Amino acid sequence: MQPDYPAAHSMDVEWFAVDRCGHVALFDGGEDGPVPWAADRVEDVLEASRPFVGELDRCLRERLIVPGVHRSREEPMSDVQRVLERADGFYLLGPGLKMNSDRIRTPALSNARTGRPEPLTFGTADGRDWVEGRLSPESWAWLHEVPHRCLGCVPRLALYKKARLQTFRFSRYENDRYGNKPYEKCEEDPSQPTTLEDLRRVITWPISPPLVFSAFCFLERKFIQPLQWFPSQTWSDAALWMDEEGNEREGGALTEP
Secondary structure, eight states: OOOOOOOSOSSOOEEEEEETTSBEEEEEOTTTOOEETTOEEHHHHTTSSSOBTTHHHHHHHTTSSOTTOBOOOOEEEEETTEEEEEEEEEEEEOTTTGGGHHHHHOSOOBOTTTOOBOOEEEEEETTEEEEEEEEOHHHHHHHTSSTTTEEEEESSOOOOHHHHHTTSOOEEEEOOOTTTOOEEEOSOOOSSOOBHHHHHHHBOSOOOOOOEETTOOGGGOSEEOGGGTSOEEOSSOTTEEEOTTSOEEESOOOOOO
16 A cells, blocks of 8 residues: 555544554544654545455445445546546455456556546455455446456445444544644553554555654653654644653754655
């Protein structure tokens, strides 16, 4: 998965990172919290519309996706001054199709505003291969040309994304203060914190190496200031900011990738 860097934000950004001990923490940036450029957003991984282990089986049992039934379709999407033809969907793949990912990706579909490739993720859950994301009309047509390629699809897989977060034991930090101040731990640490390996056991698609605070463990820290550790972006000017000890600092690690 390619990192999706958060935009300069006038809205909440929730991201996650790992510490020296392998524990995972969630960070709620609020309106003004510094966000490391390399941080993965919670919505892109932990709340993504992709199945964890066991979730695809549940969706099939509940007939939220039905083999042989195709509910995705090409839709015109208004994008600035042009109309893009694309199809958003979750697709069950026939045998060997995951290995043929280049054909599914061809021709590539790019975002008209950013020029970046539209997100397309391949994975395997509960013994079934799948692809999720935005397909070009040509790729969508090829996938549905014969019945053994797409075994069933929906515009979006119905998952209990918020509820799934409650099954993990994360340390949690939030930042609801303006002025580039540190994040503060907002609840008690779990007795057995969730680790990166715990996540990798349930996530059914490849994920990139996460951001790591290698100098400490989250259990030891009430305050964390990303500007002390990583190139970060801020909504306000980062020329002045407060470190984890409460000292005012000038300058900072505000460097775009």
